[in-house]
Amino acid sequence: MNEVGGEYMLLNTSESKVSLNKVFRLSSSAAWLWEQLVDKDFTETEVVTLICSEYEVAEDVAKRDVNHLLDVWKNNGIIS
Numbered sequence: 001m002n003e004v005g006g007e008y009m010l011l012n013t014s015e016s017k018v019s020l021n022k023v024f025r026l027s028s029s030a031a032w033l034w035e036q037l038v039d040k041d042f043t044e045t046e047v048v049t050l051i052c053s054e055y056e057v058a059e060d061v062a063k064r065d066v067n068h069l070l071d072v073w074k075n076n077g078i079i080s
Helices: 028-037 044-054 059-075
Strands: 002-004 007-011 023-026
Touching (some): 007 028, 023 028, 028 044, 044 059
Antiparallel strands (some): 007 023
16 A cells, blocks of 8 residues: 555555556555555454544444445455
């Protein structure tokens, strides 16, 4: 993850060539979460627990948001 001009960016580097078409902008909370998870194995439940411990959010809302974010990251090759 890189911070450029106050914006958090991820590049999908899973392919042999880096494509600037695959740059993902992250919110500050998604960037925080990325920093907590990068290079670690984790479960969805662990991610929900992280979110709930850092932010004032109901568990069901955190679970829905985490599920969506992880799906986006998986579908775009950011995580496997």
